[in-house]
Amino acid sequence: MGILIRFLSQALPTLLGAVTILFLLLRMIPGDPAQAMLGADATAADLARLRQDLGLDQPLWVQYGVFLHNFVVGDWGNSIVTKTSALERVIEALPSTLMLCAAAIVVIIGISLPAGVISAVKRDSWIDYGVSLAVFLLMSMPQFWLGLLLLLVLSYWLDWFPIFGAGEAGDMLSQLHHLVLPALTLAAGFLGLVTRLTRSSMLEVLGRDYVRTARAKGVREPVVIVKHALRNALLSVVTVIGLTMGQLLGGAVIVEVVFARPGVGTMIWDAILQRDYPQVQAAVAVFAALFIFTNFLTDLLYGLLNPRIRV
Amino acid sequence: MTLLSVNNLATEFNTQAGPRRAIDGVSFSVERGEVLGIVGESGSGKSVTALSIMGLIDPQVGRISGGSITFDGRDLVGLKLAELQALRGKRISMVFQEPLSALNPCFTIGDQIGEVFVAHGDGAGAATRARVLELLKLVHIPDPEGILRRYPHEISGGMRQRAMIAMALAYTPDLLIADEPTTALDVTIQAQVLNLIDRLRQELKLAVILITHDIGIVAQYTDRVAVMYGGRIVETGPAETLLSAPRHPYTIGLLASVPRLGARRPGERLQEIPGTVPSITEILPGCRFASRCAHRMSRCDEQAPALVERAPGQAAACWWTEAA
Amino acid sequence: MLALILKKPKAVAGLSLVGLMLLLALLAPWIAPYDPLALDPAVSNQAPSGQFWLGTDFFGRDVLSRMIWGARPSLLIGFASVAVGCLIGSAIGLAAGYFRGWVDAVLMRPVDVLLSFPIVVLALALVAALGPSLFNLIITISLLFVPRFARVVRAEAMALRELDYIDAARVAGQRPVAIITRHVLPNAMAQIIVTCTVFMANAILVEAGLSFLGVGVTPPEPSWGNMLAEGRNNILGAPWLTTFPGVMLTLTLIGFNLLGDALRDILDPRLRGLHS
Numbered sequence: 001m002g003i004l005i006r007f008l009s010q011a012l013p014t015l016l017g018a019v020t021i022l023f024l025l026l027r028m029i030p031g032d033p034a035q036a037m038l039g040a041d042a043t044a045a046d047l048a049r050l051r052q053d054l055g056l057d058q059p060l061w062v063q064y065g066v067f068l069h070n071f072v073v074g075d076w077g078n079s080i081v082t083k084t085s086a087l088e089r090v091i092e093a094l095p096s097t098l099m100l101c102a103a104a105i106v107v108i109i110g111i112s113l114p115a116g117v118i119s120a121v122k123r124d125s126w127i128d129y130g131v132s133l134a135v136f137l138l139m140s141m142p143q144f145w146l147g148l149l150l151l152l153v154l155s156y157w158l159d160w161f162p163i164f165g166a167g168e169a170g171d172m173l174s175q176l177h178h179l180v181l182p183a184l185t186l187a188a189g190f191l192g193l194v195t196r197l198t199r200s201s202m203l204e205v206l207g208r209d210y211v212r213t214a215r216a217k218g219v220r221e222p223v224v225i226v227k228h229a230l231r232n233a234l235l236s237v238v239t240v241i242g243l244t245m246g247q248l249l250g251g252a253v254i255v256e257v258v259f260a261r262p263g264v265g266t267m268i269w270d271a272i273l274q275r276d277y278p279q280v281q282a283a284v285a286v287f288a289a290l291f292i293f294t295n296f297l298t299d300l301l302y303g304l305l306n307p308r309i310r311v
Numbered sequence: 312m313t314l315l316s317v318n319n320l321a322t323e324f325n326t327q328a329g330p331r332r333a334i335d336g337v338s339f340s341v342e343r344g345e346v347l348g349i350v351g352e353s354g355s356g357k358s359v360t361a362l363s364i365m366g367l368i369d370p371q372v373g374r375i376s377g378g379s380i381t382f383d384g385r386d387l388v389g390l391k392l393a394e395l396q397a398l399r400g401k402r403i404s405m406v407f408q409e410p411l412s413a414l415n416p417c418f419t420i421g422d423q424i425g426e427v428f429v430a431h432g433d434g435a436g437a438a439t440r441a442r443v444l445e446l447l448k449l450v451h452i453p454d455p456e457g458i459l460r461r462y463p464h465e466i467s468g469g470m471r472q473r474a475m476i477a478m479a480l481a482y483t484p485d486l487l488i489a490d491e492p493t494t495a496l497d498v499t500i501q502a503q504v505l506n507l508i509d510r511l512r513q514e515l516k517l518a519v520i521l522i523t524h525d526i527g528i529v530a531q532y533t534d535r536v537a538v539m540y541g542g543r544i545v546e547t548g549p550a551e552t553l554l555s556a557p558r559h560p561y562t563i564g565l566l567a568s569v570p571r572l573g574a575r576r577p578g579e580r581l582q583e584i585p586g587t588v589p590s591i592t593e594i595l596p597g598c599r600f601a602s603r604c605a606h607r608m609s610r611c612d613e614q615a616p617a618l619v620e621r622a623p624g625q626a627a628a629c630w631w632t633e634a635a
Numbered sequence: 636m637l638a639l640i641l642k643k644p645k646a647v648a649g650l651s652l653v654g655l656m657l658l659l660a661l662l663a664p665w666i667a668p669y670d671p672l673a674l675d676p677a678v679s680n681q682a683p684s685g686q687f688w689l690g691t692d693f694f695g696r697d698v699l700s701r702m703i704w705g706a707r708p709s710l711l712i713g714f715a716s717v718a719v720g721c722l723i724g725s726a727i728g729l730a731a732g733y734f735r736g737w738v739d740a741v742l743m744r745p746v747d748v749l750l751s752f753p754i755v756v757l758a759l760a761l762v763a764a765l766g767p768s769l770f771n772l773i774i775t776i777s778l779l780f781v782p783r784f785a786r787v788v789r790a791e792a793m794a795l796r797e798l799d800y801i802d803a804a805r806v807a808g809q810r811p812v813a814i815i816t817r818h819v820l821p822n823a824m825a826q827i828i829v830t831c832t833v834f835m836a837n838a839i840l841v842e843a844g845l846s847f848l849g850v851g852v853t854p855p856e857p858s859w860g861n862m863l864a865e866g867r868n869n870i871l872g873a874p875w876l877t878t879f880p881g882v883m884l885t886l887t888l889i890g891f892n893l894l895g896d897a898l899r900d901i902l903d904p905r906l907r908g909l910h911s
Contacts, residue, residue: 017748028764123371136896140888142840144847145881148867156871209412216365216407217478218400219430221392231417250753254844258867268756269848272763284752284760292751307462308416 003300011296018288022281023067027060029277037080037275053077054278076285077278079271086282090264094286096166097263099175100255101248103183104190108241112191113230116198116237120206121225123199131195139192143251147185147258154181164260178261186255190244197240201233208232235306242298246291312384314518315364315486316340320378322363324591331591332376333359334542338618341486346512346519348533348550350526350565354588356542357522361488364520365405366395383485400427404479408491410471414463420474421459427481446477450507469500473507480511487512488520493528505532526565530554535624538562541589541599544618548625558627560604598630606631639901646897652890656883660706669697671704671857680873690875692865698875701857702883708846708858709887712772713839719777720838721831724784729815729823731785732792743789746782754779758841762850772851776838787830791823825902832898836891843884859884 029036034050054077055063070076076087115135119128155161167175205211206229214228215221253265260266264283271279320337323330334356341347349357362368363375366387380387382403387395407413414423421443428439440459447455450473463471472492479487489508493501509532512519521533529536529550536554537547538561546559557563564584586603589595598604601611610630618626619633640646659666668688675695683690689698731742749757758775765771795801796819804814845851846860854861859880866876 013744014748014751017744018751021748021752022760025760025764029766136892137889140836140892141885142843142881142888144844145863145877145884148863148870148877148881152870152874152877209407209409210415212362212367213407213413213475213478214415214426215367216399216405217427217430218396218398219426220396223430228415232415247753250755250757253755253759254848257848268759272759272848272850275763277763280760280763284756287756288752291753295751306417308464 006299007296010299011292014292015289018292019068019071019285020064022285022288023064026054026277026281027063033277037277039275050080071285076282079279080276081271081274081279086279087286089267089279090283090286093262093264093267096261097249097252097256097265100179100182100186100252100261100263101245103179104186104248104251105241105245107183107187108190108194108244111187112194113198113237115191116195117202117225117230119195120199120202123203128199131199135192135195138188141188143185143189144254144258146188147181147255150181150185151259166261166263182255182259182261185258186248186251189251190248194237194241194244198233198237201236202229205229205233235302238305239298239302242294242301245294245298249287249290313340313381314343314383315520316381317360317364318379318381320360320363320380321376322359322368322373323376324373326592328592330376331594332542333373333591334363334539337378337539337542337544339537339544339547341518341520343485343518344512344516345535346509346521346533348529348536349520349522349539350524350529350536351539352524352588354590355539357524357539358490359542360539361405361490361520361522364488365399365403366390366392397431400479400484401431401482402484403486403488404481404484406472406475406479406487406489406492409495410468410475411463411495413475414471416463418462419459420461420463420466424474424478424481427478431482442481443477446480447474449480449511450474450477452477468496469503472496472500472504476504476507476511480515483515484517486518486520488522490522491524492521494524508532526554526569538565541595542591543599543615543628545600545629546625546627547618548622552622552625556622556625558621558625558632559629560606560631561600562627564603598628604631608634640897643897643901645893646901649890649893649895649897652886653894656706656710656887656890659703660710663704663707667697667700667703669700671696671701672855673697680869682873683875689879690873692862692873692876693869698862698879701862702859702880705857705859705862705880706883706887708769708852708856709839709842709860709884712769712776712842713835715773716776716838716842717780717831717834719773720780720834721784721827723777724781725788725820725823725827727781728785728788728790729792729819732789733796733811733815733819735793735796739789743785746785749778749782750786754837754841755844758845759848759850762845767845767850767853769852772842772845775845776841779841780834780838783834784827784830788823788827791826792819795819795822829895829899829902832891832895836888836895839884839887839891 026033033054033056034047035042038046038050051057055066058066074087076085078084079086079089082089115131119131122128151163155163161181162178165178167178206225211224211228214224219228252263253268255261256263256265257269264286268280268283270276271283317340318338321332321335323332337356337360339347349360351357359368364380364382364387368374375388378388382398387398414420421440424443424446425435425439428442429435433439443459444455447458452458452470452473458466458470458474466474472495476492487508492508493504496504505528508519508521511517521528523529533550535548536550537544538553538559539545540561546553546557546562553562554566557566561584568583584603589599589602595601597610597612597614598616601607604611608630614630616628616630616633618628620626621632640650673696675691678687678691678695679693681687681691681695687697687699689702691697692701727742727746731739752760758779761775761778762771765775801814801818804818809817842851843858843860843863846858847864849861849864851860852858854865862880863877866873866880870877
């Protein structure tokens with residue numbers, strides 16, 4: 001019940017705002033949007049039909065009403081290039097992108113949490129400095145460049161990984177093989193943030209009284225660190241990982257393009273280059289909805305992890 | 312045989328100016344079934360003494376730099392971590408000052424008490440649960456079944472401290488160190504908790520080190536007292552004689568600053584000791600109390616006084632006392 | 636302040652890198668050995684040599700010269716969009732944080748909505764609508780940073796308005812605008828400067844990303860992002876095309892990140908020691 005109220009009061013208005021921005025975006029196109037989409041050699045009849053399809057001949061507030069209505073009922077228009085439902089195309093491309101993001105999250109958690117915990121426990125040691133340096137370099141390296149370097153060295157020169165695509169449909173092994181480099185690249189941009197935050201939260205938590213209590217009980221050090229300290233440090237780390245998930249979607253666009261991997265990211269890219277605005281709109285709307293949804297889930301997860309605010 | 316004997320203990324911490332001793336030359340002993348009170352202002356080294364005994368000085372910031380802590384015939388200084396862990400919570404336990412922050416907010420009371428048994432290899436089964444319930448009853452927690460499933464923030468301060476005590480008693484330790492166990496509690500709850508510790512001491516034959524800044528508590532609940540100031544013990548003796556005939560100016564000052572029921576005439580003001588405790592970074596060759604002392608002599612600034620027996624079992628470290 | 640900065644090795648390293656890139660950008664016409672746009676099919680895809688230190692691209696253009704010229708759009712767009720984003724965002728944040736209540740609600744709702752798009756996706760959508768040009772890139776990227784500045788500055792303003800002397804100014808009847816400009820803003824400056832430095836790195840990264848995706852700086856005008864995109868087409872045959880612009884970009888980002896870290900250490904004692 002509380003969840004529903006929080007969803008209605010927080011996530012829904014933001015979603016409405018995001019949709020409004022999308023509505024405005026299309027109207028921001030300088031000159032005639034229909035002309036911009038169809039190109040200079042479009043016939044007058046084609047232009048007129050597209051204008052009518054998009055409702056461009058109506059007053060702005062009517063356009064907005066129609067837009068909202070169509071959005072709610074799932075009628076998001078057709079791709080100008082393929083003439084098929086823009087929303088359906090996005091939904092078809094989505095699993096590949098979500099798999100990429102999920103794999104990146106696994107990499108982030110698998111590397112950042114241990115690295116952050118170890119550098120906090122061994123603070124000011126060589127391991128700590130090494131982790132800090134690595135993290136700093138990763139934070140300063142653009143994802144698309146890192147991706148290109150990985151491609152060049154590991155795929156072209158060493159031939160360890162495939163060069164493009166997402167792998168054979170139905171062949172799990174091939175798909176995983178194709179997933180490794182993109183997931184590493186996507187994760188790389190966020191490793192720094194999460195590692196730094198894990199380290200600083202751990203440092204703070206390790207100084208807390210209850211950690212001393214656990215030691216006074218005779219609890220062994222690894223258990224003290226993982227159960228008592230990390231469990232509490234996770235509260236803030238989970239929040240950041242959750243917010244990171246949303247940004248991963250943005251990173252996925254670049255990573256998918258670098259590795260020529262099919263997905264919503266490459267779809268947005270193609271659509272922009274082809275001025276297929278309804279398609280751009282549909283894909284961006286899905287990304288925004290996912291983004292808002294993961295932020296909302298993060299909120300819920302934080303509540304679940306923290307007994308003090310559990311509802 | 313003496314259960315715990317601390318000899319010439321020194322613990323230092325890293326400061327901007329280099330390592331500095333927070334406690335220096337601390338010696339005392341505790342027998343089974345006895346309550347030793349350690350009393351002093353904050354910063355006097357009481358808690359550092361307790362944490363040193365537990366081996367809980369964070370190696371990143373400090374270390375025991377000298378002396379010995381003999382517990383049941385074994386020196387705890389230099390013991391391997393695994394050996395210390397086997398003792399902690401089982402033979403030596405500690406109750407901390409602020410139960411809300413000393414309990415982990417993410418786990419239930421039952422989990423946290425049961426964890427003592429898990430840590431010492433007894434597993435988390437039904438037997439452990441039964442023992443946890445037993446402990447909660449021992450410390451007079453009403454509705455132990457309900458408390459078991461509660462999180463620390465869901466119960467009152469008094470209940471939390473009882474739960475902490477239950478945790479400390481899991482294995483009926485030989486030595487219980489209570490570091491200001493009632494400072495964070497209401498006055499009425501204070502008496503309940505202290506009476507509980509006192510009763511358990513008698514029933515279970517515990518040796519207790521009761522650390523406090525409240526000399527009123529010392530009078531009521533301890534057998535012997537060590538008064539600490541600036542990282543040293545300045546006076547020690549049986550509670551009764553020390554409180555009725557204090558020899559060290561600091562002890563005298565502490566007693567004068569406490570309101571005593573009935574003993575206070577209307578209009579009489581409580582006396583405070585002027586000044587503050589010197590910081591551990593100050594290197595003082597003489598008595599660390601000298602700057603605040605009404606009886607300061609030139610010798611006090613030059614040479615640190617040693618503990619010298621003044622009455623049966625009672626010793627003070629003071630040049631003025633010695634001259635008197 | 637300056638003395639403090641010069642005492643920190645991190646800050647000195649960061650300043651040097653940023654300074655170097657600024658010099659390259661400013662002096663590009665004089666230090667670039669070749670015309671960055673001059674085509675010469677005779678020397679297509681040459682590996683680094685004595686003549687072309689960092690090699691040439693498919694069109695026979697000198698990579699070193701293009702790289703030096705490429706510093707210009709990166710830094711220009713970075714500075715301009717952070718400046719615009721900082722001005723607008725700080726104004727929103729100050730007003731929302733100082734007045735609270737309905738002002739806060741009205742100002743922050745659009746901010747939250749803008750924050751509900753992944754950065755790259757919103758940038759792509761905006762550029763797609765506006766069309767790529769230097770001016771539109773600056774508009775787009777500053778719009779990305781307006782809500783982020785607003786968030787940071789609002790938090791700062793909210794903390795500051797609780798302070799006693801600001802209360803005193805209010806009681807003394809000073810007008811809100813005067814209180815904000817004389818008391819709140821100067822105290823929020825430290826945080827704003829740190830944020831600007833960190834966002835500079837982000838803005839440059841976004842510009843490079845957009846150029847890499849082909850919707851940023853349009854060829855043949857060189858930028859590190861579009862050089863990487865061109866190099867990608869012949870990554871195996873001419874790896875120098877993908878290597879060097881990336882190095883420049885990374886060095887620039889390292890510079891701003893180092894500077895940001897160091898400034899945060901100096902200006903925000905609360906965080907000292909937490910992030911190294």
